[in-house]
Amino acid sequence: MFTIYTYPGNPRANKSLIAAQYAGVKIDVPSDFVMGVTNETPEFLAKFPLGKVPCMMTPQGPLYESNAMARYVAGLRADNTLLGSSHYESGLVDQWIHWAQNDVDAPVGVLVYPILGYMQYNKKAYDIAKGDLNNALSLLNNHLQSQTFLVGERVSLADISLVCSLQWAFNLVIDSAAQAKYANVTRWYLTCVNQPEFAAVMGEVKLAVEEVKADKPKEEKKKEEKPKEEKKKEEKPKEEKKKSKKDDDEEEEEVLKEEKPRLSEEETAWLAQKSPMELENVKRFLSNNKFADAQAQFWTDFDFKVYSVWECDYNYNNDNTIEWMTANLMGGFINRLEESRKISYGALTMCGNKPYHLQGVFVFKYKEVPTYVKECPDYESYTFKQLDVTTAEGKARFAEIWDAATVDGRELKERRFFK
Numbered sequence: 001m002f003t004i005y006t007y008p009g010n011p012r013a014n015k016s017l018i019a020a021q022y023a024g025v026k027i028d029v030p031s032d033f034v035m036g037v038t039n040e041t042p043e044f045l046a047k048f049p050l051g052k053v054p055c056m057m058t059p060q061g062p063l064y065e066s067n068a069m070a071r072y073v074a075g076l077r078a079d080n081t082l083l084g085s086s087h088y089e090s091g092l093v094d095q096w097i098h099w100a101q102n103d104v105d106a107p108v109g110v111l112v113y114p115i116l117g118y119m120q121y122n123k124k125a126y127d128i129a130k131g132d133l134n135n136a137l138s139l140l141n142n143h144l145q146s147q148t149f150l151v152g153e154r155v156s157l158a159d160i161s162l163v164c165s166l167q168w169a170f171n172l173v174i175d176s177a178a179q180a181k182y183a184n185v186t187r188w189y190l191t192c193v194n195q196p197e198f199a200a201v202m203g204e205v206k207l208a209v210e211e212v213k214a215d216k217p218k219e220e221k222k223k224e225e226k227p228k229e230e231k232k233k234e235e236k237p238k239e240e241k242k243k244s245k246k247d248d249d250e251e252e253e254e255v256l257k258e259e260k261p262r263l264s265e266e267e268t269a270w271l272a273q274k275s276p277m278e279l280e281n282v283k284r285f286l287s288n289n290k291f292a293d294a295q296a297q298f299w300t301d302f303d304f305k306v307y308s309v310w311e312c313d314y315n316y317n318n319d320n321t322i323e324w325m326t327a328n329l330m331g332g333f334i335n336r337l338e339e340s341r342k343i344s345y346g347a348l349t350m351c352g353n354k355p356y357h358l359q360g361v362f363v364f365k366y367k368e369v370p371t372y373v374k375e376c377p378d379y380e381s382y383t384f385k386q387l388d389v390t391t392a393e394g395k396a397r398f399a400e401i402w403d404a405a406t407v408d409g410r411e412l413k414e415r416r417f418f419k
Contacts (some may be wrong), residue, residue, distance in 0.1 A: 002027045004069070005044075006054040007035040011164040012066035013054035014201050016073045018160045023077040026274035027056075036321065036354050041052040050413060051353070054229040067097055067161065074157045082157045092151045096158035097184055100165040100412045106134035108318055109325065112168045114214030117324050121214040125377035127270065128336065133169065133247045143185035155195060163192045169200070175211040205338055224359055263371050270306075271343055277303035279365060283345055283419045291403040299395060308367050309389045309398060312382040314358035326356040333343065339366075340372035346418045347402045351410035361387065361401040362418075 002020075006013035013029075020027045039043055039051045047062045048055045055064035063069055074082035084090035110129035114121040140162075143150070150158040156315050166174075170189060179186040186207075192198055193205040239375040265273075282301075286294060291410075330348045337344065346362035362369055369384050388394040403414050 001059065002073075003057045004029050004054050005033050005039065005048075005225075007033065010054055011167045014167070015066050015070035015157075015161050016054065016056065017201045018164070018198055019070050019082060021200050021322075022080055022082055022155070022160075023073055024074050025073060025365040027073070040353060042412075047135070051101070052327075052413075067101065070097075070157055081154055082160070084156060085152060087155075088290075089151050093156050093158045096150050097161045099386065100158075100162045102335065103136045104162065104165045105328065106167065106335050108135070108173075109328040110168045111173045111281070113325060113328075114211050116168075116174055118322060119319060119329065120381075122380065123376065124380070128315060128377045133173075137174075137178070137185055139205070141182045141184045144188050144301045146374055147188075149188070155192065156195075157364060159188075159192050163189060163198065167205075170207050171204075172212045175303055177207050179207060180412050189236040192229045225331060267366060271370075273306065275303045275306040275365070277301055277307065279307075279343065279345055279363070286345075287417075287419065291399060294396070299389070304391070305392060306365060306375055308364055309394070309399065310362050310364060310369060310384045311387050311401065312362065312384045315358045315381050315383055318355050320356040320358065321354050323350075323354075323356055324412065326350055326358065329378075330414070330416055333376070333382075334416055336378055337373065337407060337418055340370055340376075343370055344373065344418065348416050348418070349401060349407055349412060349414050350414045351407045353411070353413075356413060357408070358411055359401060361398055392395065 002015060004013055006029065006110055017027060032038075033053075039048070039053055045051055047057065048064055050064065052064055054066055054069065055062065056069045057063075058072065063072060071083065074080070081089075084093045090348055106108060107281070109127035111133065111163075114126075116361040150162065174182075183276075184413050190205075193202055196252065200241075204227075235392055264367065281296070286298065291298070314320070314329070320329070330350055334348065337346075343365040344362055348358065348360035351357045351359075361412060364373070370377075373379060388395055389398055
């Protein structure tokens with residue numbers, strides 16, 4: 001007997017349910033499951049300690065994480081090719097599954113969650129996510145130029161996973177213009193969702209005609225309101241003087257003078273300076289040792305002159321009522337910090353129960369939060385404050401967020417490291 005616990009229409013659960021259709025496996029989905037209630041009972045948590053959905057009960061025991069569940073279900077029948085028809089194809093299937101999780105799920109979440117009311121709209125985050133999704137669709141469109149499916153000549157778990165990742169995007173934000181632009185992706189998507197096995201789970205699939213836009217916060221609406229145009233006096237256009245090459249050169253010099261460098265001279269010099277504490281060595285050291293055992297050595301080697309430590313707290317924790325969506329917020333923030341990787345090391349935690357609390361701690365090679373971090377679209381959603389780790393209290397706070405099973409009395413649900 002196989003049972004999946006989830007709320008209706010969850011794309012993550014659909015991965016396993018569609019795979020089950022291909023594998024000829026019957027999976028029960030209890031209709032009395034209530035998100036935020038059923039998954040927080042002692043009986044449920046005894047089987048699934050994280051309380052995350054979807055999760056699955058198998059004859060061998062409990063299983064969670066949607067990709068692991070889907071792989072398990074796909075492998076229940078030996079004569080199907082959902083996991084690839086060769087060792088190489090199995091690698092390709094995994095490649096696309098991981099790509100969907102890393103390069104598609106995050107931007108789709110940023111675009112779709114504000115529409116669904118799960119997070120606030122942020123224009124900067126929206127613009128970055130729209131670009132990331134377009135980049136992903138472009139890559140996918142090129143791949144599907146000569147391919148019917150992602151791997152081989154039949155539907156595989158790669159197709160199932162990626163269709164589920166794009167389900168809400170095609171329904172809400174990939175409009176008819178984008179569908180035409182990425183015609184190969186649209187053709188592939190429609191080919192998949194019209195297969196009987198997909199249709200049995202997803203039902204009738206409708207594509208967006210126009211992109212659905214989230215309601216913007218009042219503050220952003222005010223900023224975008226155009227001031228009333230003042231009546232301009234009619235003036236005869238002045239004859240333009242012919243520009244000489246000298247004039248063009250002078251204008252170019254003026255533009256260059258007005259353009260401010262991305263990093264200040266001070267920050268550039270700070271990042272360039274040598275330190276006996278190499279961050280890459282610290283990352284390896286902490287990855288290979290438990291912090292409880294390594295913290296004494298960590299603080300002994302810490303370069304307090306060059307590095308600083310910062311705590312961050314998500315500004316909209318009261319909105320975090322769905323666990324997997326909150327986990328996506330955390331993952332999206334980490335993904336978009338890529339440019340600061342060489343000068344940053346951090347941990348983000350998700351704690352508590354409905355609402356879930358996001359907070360973290362970072363080590364930066366700068367006395368302030370670096371520009372690379374401030375330019376991340378998620379930065380505005382967090383409040384950063386410096387920790388004085390020269391004190392016992394500061395070190396204890398760092399250890400709590402970095403390593404403890406509870407933070408501020410809230411039980412740890414998940415911790416992710418940026419390294």
